[in-house]
Amino acid sequence: MIAVERNFDTPRWQRIALPIVSLVIAAFIAALVLAASGHDPIATYRQIYAASFTSTGALTATFVYATPLLFTGLCVAIAFRMQVWNIGGEGQLYMGAIGASGVGLALGGWPQPLLIVMMMLGGVLAGTIWALLPGLLRAYLRANEILTSLMLNYVAGLFMYYLIYDSTSYWRDLTSPTALVFPQGKDLLPNASWPGIPIGSFTLPFGFVAGAGLAVLLLALIRFTRVGFEMRVMGDSPAAANYAGMRTKRMIVAVMALSGALAGLGGASQIGDFSHVLDPRGLQQAQYGYTGIVVAALAQYNPLAVVIVSILIGALINAGFALQGPSFPPGLVGTMEGIILFSVLGGEFLGRYRIRIGRALQQTPAVGDASGSLSVDS
């Protein structure tokens, strides 16, 4: 017989081994999908590796995608860990980009360090507000935050389109003759560009460093502070948190706001680090918000692990854009992300349960079993 039994403690080595095993399994399943659709899996994996890691140019490109994923990954990790299901990272990132580019355009003449701080604040504020809406609805009206935060992704996307393509908004470039035919956003001044950190010919984006620093802070917040402790209790058992007199409603709102702030900062980084203009199509094409779910799950909702995983998934997305063509269709990236997520879920199961093949442990006597604990030897 095959029995599935609960494992109550997860050894530390398993927490590191499981994501790696999941990735290997995912690579294998994805290879089957590739082979089934007439592609050579080994060649495809080689291409992905070459496009994302082998040269400093490739590595720089990988970090272009890793940086937003670091923020959306943290956004999801912090929320899901607390059982607050914020799926709105996508829209919160758009709003962050709108906020940061608005600030960057308005304060273009300010000294650079101050301007960068203001842009970050603009992104954080916009992302927070966008996340507070589903957070408040969940906490005080019990509206399912999965659906409300997700609906707001579509609204934010449409709002961004409206600003650039369908209005004469502050964000839109209305001066150059080409911009009147092909609508585009206003370019930010050069001093609104965030300075990258050059390491040889490789450039580490400013946003990635900031995000990694935030990841450390978040880990400290969860591990060492009272608020973090309450959050962990709520994540493990909302009912227990309630009985212990913790203010769970406020906590839901706070977690949602923090989560939205992180995604909003990711949007600000998109403007400051990379595009320097509000570009709706560029922001939407990679689905950073949804991909953040994959990043966070693979990182087992641990902020520090998100830093590393964001680079891995960033490499995959970068390869998707770099290799786009008949041998590497666009849908492949999402398909692989989905397979990775399935494998992670399967791996979590292996960590939580033991599969015992053969005789089950005789912990409780079977009905009518006289040799069990009922028989007292005298």
Added chain:
Amino acid sequence: MNSDIAVAIAVSAIAYGTPLVLAGLGELLAERSGVLNLGVEGMMLMGAVTAFFTSQVMHGPGWAVLIVAVIAAGAAGAALALIHAFLSITIRVNQIVSGLALTIFAGVIGLSSYAGQVWNIGGQHGVHQLNKMDLFGLSGLPVVGPILFDQDAFVYLSWVLVVLVAYYLYRTRIGLYLRAVGESPRSADAMGINVTAYRYTHTVIGGFLAGLGGAYFTLAIAPIWTDGLTAGAGWIAIALVIFAFWRPDLLVVGAYLFGALSSLGFTLQANGVRLPAEFFSALPYLMTIVVLAGASTTLAKRRIGTPAALGVPYVREEA
């Protein structure tokens, strides 16, 4: 508003509401068994791309092609639902994350887009489409004619399904067992009902119906395939199940209301109302939030609707 505009709105409400009815009914069945499947959007997209591909490459009489295309779409949705069923029922992972995984896997930048590329159907114009059927020759009647008697086969099918599901849930023994599984799997198990089998079956049927809902987009609403063409309809279908308090009759009302909202922009702009197109496009999403907030407080106050075991895996040894 004169009656012509009202009829036009009603007709388009039904057109845009039909995929919501189908996918919503599927999700309703799955949730009644206690399985929350957030993969509806992904299943609909796979259904849409599969139906379109099948209808493009198959030869034969139009009705036969369409039947095969529709069944293929349902099968694609069901196959995806099976993944979710395995993950959430057999190995008991978090149903929210598993459903999201399904939508990422099959969604806008996932398998549905990949399949569209591999099958090379982007930019093609549909050969076979569902045509309006003049039922009993009554389509000429004023007002009710175009609304009730001049629809395509899918709309009639969705009406039949609503009645069937309502009858199944409230008037049959297995429907009663299904509700028991969703409310209290432990009691159901003690009664000798196979909880796992009920959950698998209804999750997979749910996927089949979501696939059909997706097929309606490419076979009836617009004869083309583009990535992500359902634009969140799957998510609205999930929200509809909550608005409808898990009841098929209310689900239809909600679906047509949202269908009307989705088409309101075209109707109003055709009648000279000038507002940004993005505003009308955002309306269904904004309305979902408003109605969800309203429905949730009602639910909380009256304590009705939600299957008690929704989203909770059932483990006989641990319950």
